[in-house]
Amino acid sequence: MIYHIPWIYMPVRSVLAVWHQLTKTEIPELSKGSVVMRERRRVEETIRAMRRAGACRLQVISDFDMTLSRFAHNGRRVPTTHNILDNRLLINEECTKKMKELLNTYYPIEIDASRSAKEKLPFMVEWWTKVHELLIEQRIRKDMLAQAVKESRTMLRDGYKVFFDGLHESQVPLLIFSAGVGDVLEEVIRQNGVFHSNVHVISNYMDFDHAGVLRAFKGQLIHTFNKREGAVTQAAGLAQLHGRPNVLLLGDSLGDLTMADGVSDPHHVLTVGFLNDQVEERKELYMNAFDIVLVRDETMDVPNAILRNITSSGRLEVKA
Numbered sequence: 001m002i003y004h005i006p007w008i009y010m011p012v013r014s015v016l017a018v019w020h021q022l023t024k025t026e027i028p029e030l031s032k033g034s035v036v037m038r039e040r041r042r043v044e045e046t047i048r049a050m051r052r053a054g055a056c057r058l059q060v061i062s063d064f065d066m067t068l069s070r071f072a073h074n075g076r077r078v079p080t081t082h083n084i085l086d087n088r089l090l091i092n093e094e095c096t097k098k099m100k101e102l103l104n105t106y107y108p109i110e111i112d113a114s115r116s117a118k119e120k121l122p123f124m125v126e127w128w129t130k131v132h133e134l135l136i137e138q139r140i141r142k143d144m145l146a147q148a149v150k151e152s153r154t155m156l157r158d159g160y161k162v163f164f165d166g167l168h169e170s171q172v173p174l175l176i177f178s179a180g181v182g183d184v185l186e187e188v189i190r191q192n193g194v195f196h197s198n199v200h201v202i203s204n205y206m207d208f209d210h211a212g213v214l215r216a217f218k219g220q221l222i223h224t225f226n227k228r229e230g231a232v233t234q235a236a237g238l239a240q241l242h243g244r245p246n247v248l249l250l251g252d253s254l255g256d257l258t259m260a261d262g263v264s265d266p267h268h269v270l271t272v273g274f275l276n277d278q279v280e281e282r283k284e285l286y287m288n289a290f291d292i293v294l295v296r297d298e299t300m301d302v303p304n305a306i307l308r309n310i311t312s313s314g315r316l317e318v319k320a
């Protein structure tokens with residue numbers, strides 16, 4: 001039996017349909033097979049709120065290695081900024097061997113689902129300190145870095161150009177917050193043609209002597225699990241980020257979740273976590289920590305779709 005809706009209810013139905021169209025979040029990418037979310041409704045509500053506020057109230061804070069850069073390509077790991085330095089132009093065989101031993105010792109600790117960040121912290125300090133000492137011993141030359149990046153297998157995630165160019169066009173600042181090597185990171189994005197004026201980098205920068213030879217690393221060491229300190233002391237001081245209380249945060253480590261801790265009076269923070277490695281062991285942890293988890297997803301499709309949605313509201317002007 002077919003029930004006919006009386007004509008008197010038609011306007012109500014139309015209003016409801018229009019309301020639904022206006023409020024639903026049109027992001028088909030959130031239905032990709034690689035996407036998992038604990039609370040989809042909350043994610044959609046946050047995106048809607050960020051869209052209402054517009055691009056002028058938004059900032060993006062992102063990790064670099066294995067977040068903006070790919071984790072793997074054709075079944076092989078893509079080098080991190082530290083591993084790009086593994087090139088005979090810069091270091092000798094003995095140093096390569098020692099760096100690999102350190103990676104094999106400490107990387108499993110970094111991603112160990114059974115240890116807390118607090119437990120991992122001293123090991124990370126040890127890893128970074130030992131590697132930086134090795135690199136300093138090698139007397140790395142500044143003028144060789146660009147060539148080492150050129151010769152490396154480094155790759156940014158698919159869709160990186162849309163990501164960087166889109167943020168630049170929308171005048172949304174991008175803070176790259178990396179525990180990698182800042183000089184190498186900058187060279188990677190420069191060689192990919194996306195080091196735009198809206199990009200700011202906080203990272204471990206090399207200190208070269210007057211002859212361009214590495215003699216130390218500048219400032220306080222940044223590793224995977226102390227980004228909160230850098231966020232509070234360095235990121236909070238960046239004038240370009242002031243007045244932008246809405247944050248899209250991208251990372252691949254639970255330590256990355258503290259990268260927005262320097263934002264004063266945040267309104268909406270949407271976190272996206274790339275789960276690249278030890279997927280089954282860490283899935284639940286990631287789902288409980290990040291709003292959106294991207295499982296073995298080597299693309300920027302989801303961040304790009306979210307940004308397209310938020311920035312297409314037309315509110316570009318920067319508020320005084």
Ligand SMILES: Nc1ccn([C@@H]2O[C@H](COP(=O)(O)O)[C@@H](O)[C@H]2O)c(=O)n1
Nearest residue numbers: 063064065080082083131177178179180
């Ligand atoms: N000697 C090292 C030290 C660290 N790594 C990896 O780099 C990543 C840090 O950079 P982010 O941009 O992700 O903050 C970190 O996850 C380490 O696994 C390395 O490869 N070699």
